[in-house]
Amino acid sequence: MLEYTVFLLIISAFLMLAFKKDLIAIFSTAASFIIICMAFLFKNIETVRFGGWAPPLGIVWVADKFGLFIAILITGVSFLVALYSTKYIKEKKHRFYALLCLLTAGLLGVSLTGDIFNMYVFFEIMSISSYAIVSFFLDKDAIEGALKYLIIGSLSSSFILIGIALLYGLTGTLNMADLVIKISHTPPYLTAFGLILIGFAFKSAIIPFHAWKPDAIQGTPIPAGIIFTTASVTIGIYGITRIMFIFNLLTLTTAFIFFGVVTMIIGAILALIQINVKRMLAYSCISQVGYITMAIGLGTRSGLISGFYHILNNILIEALLFASIGCVIYATKETSLDKISVKNNTLLIATSIGILSLAGVPLFNGFVSKWLIYTASLEVNPSLTVIAVVISAITLAYGVKIISIFFNPSGKTIKIPKAMLVPVVVLAFLCILIGIFPHIGLSLVEPAVNALLNQNHYLTTVLG
Amino acid sequence: MDVIIRTVSKAIFPFILLLGVFIIFHGHLTPGGSFPGAAITISGIALIIISYSLKKAERIINEENAHKIEAIVALILALIVIYEPVFRNYIKYGTRLFELWSAQQILFLNLLGGAMAATALLLIIFLMVKE
Amino acid sequence: MMKKIAFTLSLIVIFTFLFSVISSDIFASWKNKDVARYYLENGLKKTGSPNIVSSVVWDFRAFDTLGEETVLFTAAVGIFTLMIFGPKKKKKA
Numbered sequence: 001m002l003e004y005t006v007f008l009l010i011i012s013a014f015l016m017l018a019f020k021k022d023l024i025a026i027f028s029t030a031a032s033f034i035i036i037c038m039a040f041l042f043k044n045i046e047t048v049r050f051g052g053w054a055p056p057l058g059i060v061w062v063a064d065k066f067g068l069f070i071a072i073l074i075t076g077v078s079f080l081v082a083l084y085s086t087k088y089i090k091e092k093k094h095r096f097y098a099l100l101c102l103l104t105a106g107l108l109g110v111s112l113t114g115d116i117f118n119m120y121v122f123f124e125i126m127s128i129s130s131y132a133i134v135s136f137f138l139d140k141d142a143i144e145g146a147l148k149y150l151i152i153g154s155l156s157s158s159f160i161l162i163g164i165a166l167l168y169g170l171t172g173t174l175n176m177a178d179l180v181i182k183i184s185h186t187p188p189y190l191t192a193f194g195l196i197l198i199g200f201a202f203k204s205a206i207i208p209f210h211a212w213k214p215d216a217i218q219g220t221p222i223p224a225g226i227i228f229t230t231a232s233v234t235i236g237i238y239g240i241t242r243i244m245f246i247f248n249l250l251t252l253t254t255a256f257i258f259f260g261v262v263t264m265i266i267g268a269i270l271a272l273i274q275i276n277v278k279r280m281l282a283y284s285c286i287s288q289v290g291y292i293t294m295a296i297g298l299g300t301r302s303g304l305i306s307g308f309y310h311i312l313n314n315i316l317i318e319a320l321l322f323a324s325i326g327c328v329i330y331a332t333k334e335t336s337l338d339k340i341s342v343k344n345n346t347l348l349i350a351t352s353i354g355i356l357s358l359a360g361v362p363l364f365n366g367f368v369s370k371w372l373i374y375t376a377s378l379e380v381n382p383s384l385t386v387i388a389v390v391i392s393a394i395t396l397a398y399g400v401k402i403i404s405i406f407f408n409p410s411g412k413t414i415k416i417p418k419a420m421l422v423p424v425v426v427l428a429f430l431c432i433l434i435g436i437f438p439h440i441g442l443s444l445v446e447p448a449v450n451a452l453l454n455q456n457h458y459l460t461t462v463l464g
Numbered sequence: 465m466d467v468i469i470r471t472v473s474k475a476i477f478p479f480i481l482l483l484g485v486f487i488i489f490h491g492h493l494t495p496g497g498s499f500p501g502a503a504i505t506i507s508g509i510a511l512i513i514i515s516y517s518l519k520k521a522e523r524i525i526n527e528e529n530a531h532k533i534e535a536i537v538a539l540i541l542a543l544i545v546i547y548e549p550v551f552r553n554y555i556k557y558g559t560r561l562f563e564l565w566s567a568q569q570i571l572f573l574n575l576l577g578g579a580m581a582a583t584a585l586l587l588i589i590f591l592m593v594k595e
Numbered sequence: 596m597m598k599k600i601a602f603t604l605s606l607i608v609i610f611t612f613l614f615s616v617i618s619s620d621i622f623a624s625w626k627n628k629d630v631a632r633y634y635l636e637n638g639l640k641k642t643g644s645p646n647i648v649s650s651v652v653w654d655f656r657a658f659d660t661l662g663e664e665t666v667l668f669t670a671a672v673g674i675f676t677l678m679i680f681g682p683k684k685k686k687k688a
Binding site: 010013014017050051053056057058059092095098099102105109117118121122124125128129131132133135136138162166170171172173174182188191195 | 613616627628629630631633634654655656657658659662663665666668669670672673675676677
């Protein structure tokens with residue numbers, strides 16, 4: 001049943017180019033979201049065999065709760081983006097929707113598959129459609145960002161391919177469950193591990209590999225910017241976690257904590273000095289990814305829970321911020337902070353909810369995950385908690401810069417179409433809801449962490 | 465371009481197409497398959513574009529028709545790969561070896577994959593020449 | 596100029612190291628190749644085509660080939676998004 005989501009998305013991409021109706025893309029993203037929600041609620045772990053061949057010979061898709069958790073977030077975001085871009089994109093709309101459907105199909109394929117080369121193929125579908133989307137508005141910013149992203153992204157994809165080829169040469173199989181059995185921790189295996197990690201780290205913009213992100217986000221249209229900062233980053237972190245799951249190295253502490261802390265600090269400091277509001281939001285996303293990486297690298301169960309909760313919150317907060325700032329950019333066509341000044345009550349409330357959640361103020365959802373990260377890192381090393389709290393304060397500082405565009409006395413009142421306000425309101429409502437009742441988020445995150453730590457169940461379900 | 469080049473390319477173009485289509489059709493018997501066969505077919509059209517002009521190549525295959533062919537072929541290919549066990553059970557020819565109608569669904573998949581790769585490459589070459 | 600030389604040299608060093616790691620008698624033995632041996636011995640019987648590459652590409656792992664075709668299709672759509680020049684305009688220099 002689950003493979004029909006990806007097939008539906010790919011087919012709707014073909015149909016969009018032939019028939020040029022927006023409704024096809026909105027329908028297919030909504031249908032995939034509903035199918036994946038039902039699969040998360042009703043089944044524990046499900047395998048799909050393609051062509052009827054048993055696992056080491058053929059391709060198998062394994063949907064455990066971890067992959068389904070990521071897939072729910074991705075299809076939810078892409079449905080909201082499909083609604084949002086009915087009004088934002090005005091010309092060449094059918095091409096944008098076709099590329100969006102292909103991007104979502106690639107993202108879903110990476111998170112649901114149980115075969116490592118299949119993961120690479122869907123990663124390529126996602127990468128190539130995102131290179132095309134970045135250059136959608138053909139102005140100078142877009143083409144420069146797209147060129148940088150293309151060159152660095154192709155190099156990183158080749159790193160992943162070399163790592164997978166090395167793993168195949170050493171073990172002789174390409175199935176993830178089979179690899180768990182056959183892997184030992186000698187240097188050739190660890191070389192493959194490092195290569196695949198570098199490839200996925202490019203996609204999620206951890207600090208030595210983040211150079212493409214601000215220019216790319218500056219050039220993309222805002223709906224595609226939402227998908228890049230939420231879904232692509234999540235798939236990068238999913239790839240890193242899955243390869244750690246295969247190698248049984250879920251306790252790799254020092255390198256990840258180091259990279260996470262450096263990403264947090266540099267992302268937040270560079271976000272303070274930006275003038276272009278899109279670049280500032282891109283740097284804030286890089287800083288939140290630093291939190292997630294540090295939390296996952298702590299290696300304990302509470303570290304994993306806090307990291308996954310912060311993935312969920314990062315998606316909600318960044319999508320809310322991009323959507324509301326996108327409404328402002330749609331109305332005024334300006335992107336630099338010293339020239340925008342608008343007055344709109346709904347957008348003011350939504351953006352302030354986003355900024356307060358980003359900084360970790362109590363009563364909003366950012367507080368829940370940041371508190372979990374503080375308590376998890378307190379057990380390992382108290383100086384990490386100090387650094388995390390200081391960076392939260394810097395986050396509030398640059399957040400106030402974003403809100404100040406609404407408090408200018410010479411602002412003009414703007415009107416936003418309803419199709420663009422609906423995602424903003426829904427996301428703001430979800431932020432407050434998860435902030436007041438954190439059990440809703442925990443009921444999504446805890447099965448995912450349990451599925452990740454329970455390797456024997458995975459092996460017995462796939463290999464029989 | 466020169467008269468010699470034009471005449472020779474016009475004479476050799478059908479044979480290049482024939483070689484390409486042969487490699488696509490016999491993908492389950494000889495080395496080849498859809499991707500090399502499509503590359504050879506499109507290199508024949510590239511020969512016509514180089515020696516004559518783009519307009520003459522467009523008289524052979526039009527660009528809008530290529531778009532439509534690509535979308536339809538992609539749909540059929542996706543449907544066949546989804547329901548592959550059904551197709552494998554229904555297209556049984558027995559176990560004749562080394563004949564054209566031997567492997568169950570690989571023949572159709574090679575044809576469809578070759579058509580899709582060929583139209584994608586054709587559109588890329590047209591766009592590059594139109595600059 | 597110095598940057599280009601440094602960049603090219605570092606790429607050469609990295610890829611030479613990677614290639615030497617890969618080809619250091621990893622691909623030279625039948626020790627771990629159960630799946631490949633199954634494909635070679637039973638490929639003809641199970642699929643009916645003497646070309647094992649075609650049977651692996653289109654039968655055992657057909658889903659990856661569909662993914663590759665989608666990548667080709669996406670590349671064609673992406674190139675169309677970039678088409679700046681119409682058939683009638685000519686840009687000056």
